[in-house]
Each structure stands twice: as structure tokens, then as C-alpha cells.
Amino acid sequence: MKTAVKTKIRKTDFHPLLRIFVYLTVLVFTVLTLYPLFWLVISSLKTTTEFQRNMTGLPVNPTINNYPTAWRLAQFDTLFLNSLFFTVASTLLVILFSLMAGFAFAKIRSKATPFLHGSFVIGILLTLQSIMVPLFLMAVATNLYNTRLGVLIPYVGMGMPIGIYLCTEFIKSVPDSVVESARIDGASYLRIFAMIVAPMAKPVAVTLAILNVSGVWNEFMLVNILVSSDALRTLPVGILKFSGPLASDYGRMFAALTIGMVPMVVFYLIFRKQITQGVSAGAVKG
Amino acid sequence: MKRFLTWWTEERRAYLLLVLPGVLVYWAVMAFPTVFSLGLSMTNYNGGVIFGNPNIQFVGLKHYMRMFNDQYFWISLKNNGLIMAVSLFGQIPLGFLFAYVIHRKLIKFGSFFQTTLYLPCVISTIVVGRLWQAFFSPYGPFTKFMQRFQPGWENELAYDPKLAIIPVLFVILWMYTGQYMIIFLANLQKIDPSLIEAARIDGASEWQVLTRIMFPALSGVIVTSAILAIAGSLKSFDLIYAMTSGNPARRTSVLALYMYDTAFKHSPNYPLANSISMFMVLLSFTLIVLVRITEARFGGREE
CATH class of the missing domain: 1.10.3720.10 (MetI-like)
Structure with missing residues (x-):
């Protein structure tokens, strides 16, 4: 069933501006998807003091201490x-x-x-x-x-x-x-x-x-x-x-969120094919 | 007795045995509560023993009237409407665009983009909600980004009742667009490639392929997606609960949150909460029927 489409899109098929616009949309959306997740992970590697001084940059002294603490406390x-x-x-x-x-x-x-x-x-x-x-x-x-x-x-x-x-x-x-x-x-x-x-x-x-x-x-x-x-x-x-609204220790909060995120992301990356098929099969709802 | 024994065949016994566990569990936790909820919404029950309590009286549609006179009901309904609009006119078209671009190989590394764009759907809504709350907060990257263009820009997204819903809508677009992309992609792959090839050889433009072959082939899926989007936007709760809890001043509340607050915060009002959920069920059914009618009228061609 899955033969590749042989007739490729030709350069003349779409106006160049339209092509650029489409490229940009996909790229912007991809960056918007990955950047917050990246920010979450690097923030979890900072102490709260460092986070308050440097909220968006890479950690100067990366530390994983937030993880054991968050693991224990939560x-x-x-x-x-x-x-x-x-x-x-x-x-x-x-x-x-x-x-x-x-x-x-x-x-x-x-x-x-x-x-x-x-x-x-x-x-x-x-x-x-x-x-x-x-x-x-x-x-x-x-x-x-x-x-x-x-x-x-x-x-x-x-x-x-x-x-x-x-x-x-x-x-x-x-x-x-x-x-x-x-x-x-x-x-x-x-x-x-x-x-x-x-x-x-x-x-x-x-x-x-x-x-x-x-x-x-x-x-x-x-x-x-x-x-x-x-x-x-x-x-x-x-x-x-x-890590609800009352959380005051940012480093630990971000560590807890990362711990919560990782299992499903790993699960997804392993079972990507099956998940994709499952989602479209489940979408027969309605 | 003899009659019963001839009726009670192995076939009937097997049927009963196979069907029973599922039916029992499902009826106990879904079918019965739905009916129960309808009943409760028309009583004055307010805590204590439910079954056999002589003080519980039938009050008709009183709580529904009260709901319609509550400003928070209308604020919540409006927010559900906005979410529905983002789903129908944001997620679905964008999802289709991504699916089309990846399927027709308009862009390189299609499978990378496909994997990435679906990623938000698999992360827990609670994590997503807290993450984005931090992202948009005065200490998050969004503030930094805005201040680069506009030095001294003050982030009031979390306090301004008019603006507070915008980050929520953005995150909803961010989170679920990938789901529609996956659905469209799976169905685009079902279209016989030789059909497209033949059309192209016969001189059809890519635009004609899109409008004459792909859209008609996908029209059923588009309707399904619309239904999914409507039902999904009425369901939205977790994300908003984690992101804003409906604040500031309950301006980012939605119907589900409004019901939750009514039932589980301060002094609980169970009948009012059930009126709200009954309204949600009715609204959802009505909208889905409307989509079906529109489909029957204008969809036409596909089987």
C-alpha cells in the first residue's frame, strides 16, 4: 500500500512567497515546541539563586541537586x-x-x-x-x-x-x-x-x-x-x-516538572509508530 | 423450568458471561451517574446522606435558572467559545497544513517535524500548564523576549482580566495542533498515490490535486476532527486548572472549572454543579448534531 508518491511537487507549483511562508510557519512552530521544553530542563539545572539572576541563559554551574531533593520531597x-x-x-x-x-x-x-x-x-x-x-x-x-x-x-x-x-x-x-x-x-x-x-x-x-x-x-x-x-x-x-502556585523553590519545581515529563516523552519516542496509529484509530470517535 | 432450560443455552450463557463485566462496570460508573446527575440537578440535596434522605425535595429547574443568572456562567461559556474557535479555526487548519507539507515532502526532515510537533500531546497537561505559567510569568522567557523589543515592558498577563485568557488560548493551540496533524497525515497516506500521480500526468496542478482529490477524500475526517475539537474544547479543564486556576478574578474560568468550583470549593452546591454538567452534555450533543446536519447538507459527495 505504502508506495511513495513519485510525482514530486515542482518548483513552479506554489508561489515562492507562499513556500517561504509555509517553511516559516513550520519552523516557528517547531521552535516554539522545543524551546519551552529546553528552557524547563536547563532551568532545572540551576539553583534558585542562580535562576533568579539568570532566568533564560544556560546554567553557569549546572547542578543536578534539585533532582534528589524534589524526588524526596514530592x-x-x-x-x-x-x-x-x-x-x-x-x-x-x-x-x-x-x-x-x-x-x-x-x-x-x-x-x-x-x-x-x-x-x-x-x-x-x-x-x-x-x-x-x-x-x-x-x-x-x-x-x-x-x-x-x-x-x-x-x-x-x-x-x-x-x-x-x-x-x-x-x-x-x-x-x-x-x-x-x-x-x-x-x-x-x-x-x-x-x-x-x-x-x-x-x-x-x-x-x-x-x-x-x-x-x-x-x-x-x-x-x-x-x-x-x-x-x-x-x-x-x-x-x-x-510545583503548584505556592511553590517558591524554582529549581526544585522545574526538576519535578522535568521528572513528570520524561517518562511519557521516552514512551513516545519508543512507541512513536504505534502511538501515531493508535491516535488516528482512536479518532473515529463521534 | 423446562422452558427456561431450553432457553438457557450454552450460547446465551456465554453471551452473558462475556458481556457482563464490561456492562456492569460501565453502567455503574458512567451510565448510572449520568442519569443520577440529571436527577440531582433538580433537587435541593446539599450534603449528608443521599439515599433515603427525607429532606431532599424536587425543585424543578430552579438551579438551571440560577445558573443562567450567574455572571461566572457567562464568562465561562464565553471562554469555552474562544477555545472552540481556536480549536476549529486554529488547530485544524494548522494541523492540515503541517500534514500536507510533510506528506507531499514540501519540507525536508518530515519525520523529525512530525515527531516534534506531536510531542506536546503526550506530556501531562499538568506539566504543560505549570511550565507555560512559568514561561509567561514575570520571571519567564516571554517577559525577557518582550523587553528586548520594548525596554521596561511590564508583564501584566497574569493580572489583567482582559488579557489573561490569551496565554491559555495560545497553549491550547500549542498543545493539540499535533493531534490533528497526525489524524490528517494518517488519512492522507490512505489516498492511493497512483491517483495523484495520474492526475499530475494529465496536467493537473498541485492546487487542483489539493482541492479536487485531497479535500474531498478528507471531508469525512475533517468532520470527525471538528466533532473532536468541539467535544475537546468543552472538556478543557486540567490545563487551565494548572495554569491559572481560572484567575484573575475567575476571568479565565471555563464551564468545567466553574462546575468544579461550585461542587468542591467553599460551601458545595451539588445540584447547581450538576445543572452545569447537564448543560455541558446538552451543549455538546447539540453542537455535534449541528455538525452532522451541516455535513449531510453540504458535505454530499463522499460516501
Whole structure:
């Protein structure tokens, strides 16, 4: 499919001024993207005194002392572990539940499917804001406020709509004959799911994992309202608390922000292809 | 009993078992709360026991009336409108431009630019918000930059209620343009290259390729992007919460933040907060339906 476009753009295709303008736009936007990130990193290598004297230049005496201090004060090991737990657990559950239900919706005939499947599709349009207050009140009423489970369940629920959508579409594209011949051989539906469908579904599982990991890892609001104890905070919540408006030690604040930024940037650079594909596949929303 | 047993086949059991976990979780944390929120918005509930509390009364649309009479509601709505405008008329056209330039190799190092321009999307909004707050603050590079052109320039972006929204809008453009670039790029790559080649050989100009082949092929994606932009701009919360918390004097508030403040700050007013979220859901649905209608009327050609 991916043959390169052979007819290149010719010099005469666009007015030279237009070309220059386009070049400049792309360049300016790229510089604007990279410079603030660069400024963040070099600022984290300055002491607060140096930062106040020299806010934009390169550090004269670069120091990495801000990092251990910020790590300790913001309790980054707890934050990382919590973020890791919620991200991994919710992603695995979303993938499992979506594949299961997607298989049933796509391959088992039932009168309930249009209604059930439809209820998930509507969910693609719902946002966390519309359910934030009820979720908080429900968490308090069920004693799930300030518990791991109380955060994990909503994360799984919120990942379901797009998961169901993608999995149902994917499993529909598997030929019916695959399922039918296994049925004739006497396999139960659960066995077909475990032995045939789940192993085939790797591409959609990867897409879903990418979407869910980047969503949950960076998610802020839900943990912010459902958790008050330090022991359960995740990275975004902890980072905002540490380097929020009241932070006065700039060096440490920038170090904390850098620590918060690096994992996702590394994740992105490693899985660039998959993320790009996942994003465009997830954009079928609406 | 016998009837039930013949109905209760392996097929039905499997269906139920497969569907149940997902349905239960989803209905518990999304479908039920939505209905719950609608109900709550029409009561006078204000803390304490919810279920079986005799003091909770039905008050109709009272809180909706109150919302419409609140100046902060209108300030927030206006800011959501501005964000939507930046998304629709800033992010989408720029995203398309970048995708086109990279896809047609108008510029060298396309994959470097592609990687870089999408980078902001993967960073946590909290980090982005704090970073840009520092960047635009009196001690940040922006002030330095302005003072180079205008010595003695004073940075009042954080205090002037009229200007404070501008950095926010800029950061929103900065952060999400890459997302649309990626979406357009993926769909440009789906267009059969031989189609473009044939058109060029037949003497079509690049401009004609763009308007006759690419735009029609992408029209569906453009509509999807518009819906994404509308839904996304109504959702915006984290970034503004981290950047300005809605200040100065709540002038950079948005609907989601206005609702959050109503529900979780000072004395909570849950029914009013739920009225706001119901309004947001309705607005989002209405706008998306409008986009669909426009598409059906004017989009026409593509399948």
C-alpha cells in the first residue's frame, strides 16, 4: 500500500512567497515546541539563586541537586508506583473486558446487542465532567472514597466505550467461518474466545493499550477528587501539589516538572509508530 | 423450568458471561451517574446522606435558572467559545497544513517535524500548564523576549482580566495542533498515490490535486476532527486548572472549572454543579448534531 508518491511537487507549483511562508510557519512552530521544553530542563539545572539572576541563559554551574531533593520531597517513588498501578491495571482490564464483550457483540447473535452496544457508543461522547460530582458522591456513599478500587473502577469504566467500539469493529472483520468451524468441532464460545479470538486480537489490543496508557497516566481530575491521602496520589496530582502556585523553590519545581515529563516523552519516542496509529484509530470517535 | 432450560443455552450463557463485566462496570460508573446527575440537578440535596434522605425535595429547574443568572456562567461559556474557535479555526487548519507539507515532502526532515510537533500531546497537561505559567510569568522567557523589543515592558498577563485568557488560548493551540496533524497525515497516506500521480500526468496542478482529490477524500475526517475539537474544547479543564486556576478574578474560568468550583470549593452546591454538567452534555450533543446536519447538507459527495 505504502508506495511513495513519485510525482514530486515542482518548483513552479506554489508561489515562492507562499513556500517561504509555509517553511516559516513550520519552523516557528517547531521552535516554539522545543524551546519551552529546553528552557524547563536547563532551568532545572540551576539553583534558585542562580535562576533568579539568570532566568533564560544556560546554567553557569549546572547542578543536578534539585533532582534528589524534589524526588524526596514530592515522594516521587509513591507517585510513580501509584501511576504505574492504575495505568497497568486499568489497561489490562479494559482490554480484557472490551475483547470479551466485543466478541459477544460481533459473533454471538442476541436481541440485547443493539441496546447494549448502543449504550457504549453514547458513552464515547460522555465526558468525565458530566459524571464527576455523582462519582464523588457515590464513592463516599459506598466507602470507596480514598481507596485504590474507588479510582480503578471508574478508570476501567471510562475506557470501555472506545474499547468496545474498536474491539467490536475488529472482531467483526474476522470471518464468521473461523468461529463456525470451531463450533462444528464442538468448541464452546468461551473456548473460542480464549483460544482463537484473543490471540488474533493483538493489533487492536495494542491500539487500545496505547490509548489507555496515555490517557490514564496523564489523568488528573479523577484522582484529584476521589483521593485525599498522600499514599494514593498519582504523578499529575502530586506534581501539581509540589510545583503548584505556592511553590517558591524554582529549581526544585522545574526538576519535578522535568521528572513528570520524561517518562511519557521516552514512551513516545519508543512507541512513536504505534502511538501515531493508535491516535488516528482512536479518532473515529463521534 | 423446562422452558427456561431450553432457553438457557450454552450460547446465551456465554453471551452473558462475556458481556457482563464490561456492562456492569460501565453502567455503574458512567451510565448510572449520568442519569443520577440529571436527577440531582433538580433537587435541593446539599450534603449528608443521599439515599433515603427525607429532606431532599424536587425543585424543578430552579438551579438551571440560577445558573443562567450567574455572571461566572457567562464568562465561562464565553471562554469555552474562544477555545472552540481556536480549536476549529486554529488547530485544524494548522494541523492540515503541517500534514500536507510533510506528506507531499514540501519540507525536508518530515519525520523529525512530525515527531516534534506531536510531542506536546503526550506530556501531562499538568506539566504543560505549570511550565507555560512559568514561561509567561514575570520571571519567564516571554517577559525577557518582550523587553528586548520594548525596554521596561511590564508583564501584566497574569493580572489583567482582559488579557489573561490569551496565554491559555495560545497553549491550547500549542498543545493539540499535533493531534490533528497526525489524524490528517494518517488519512492522507490512505489516498492511493497512483491517483495523484495520474492526475499530475494529465496536467493537473498541485492546487487542483489539493482541492479536487485531497479535500474531498478528507471531508469525512475533517468532520470527525471538528466533532473532536468541539467535544475537546468543552472538556478543557486540567490545563487551565494548572495554569491559572481560572484567575484573575475567575476571568479565565471555563464551564468545567466553574462546575468544579461550585461542587468542591467553599460551601458545595451539588445540584447547581450538576445543572452545569447537564448543560455541558446538552451543549455538546447539540453542537455535534449541528455538525452532522451541516455535513449531510453540504458535505454530499463522499460516501
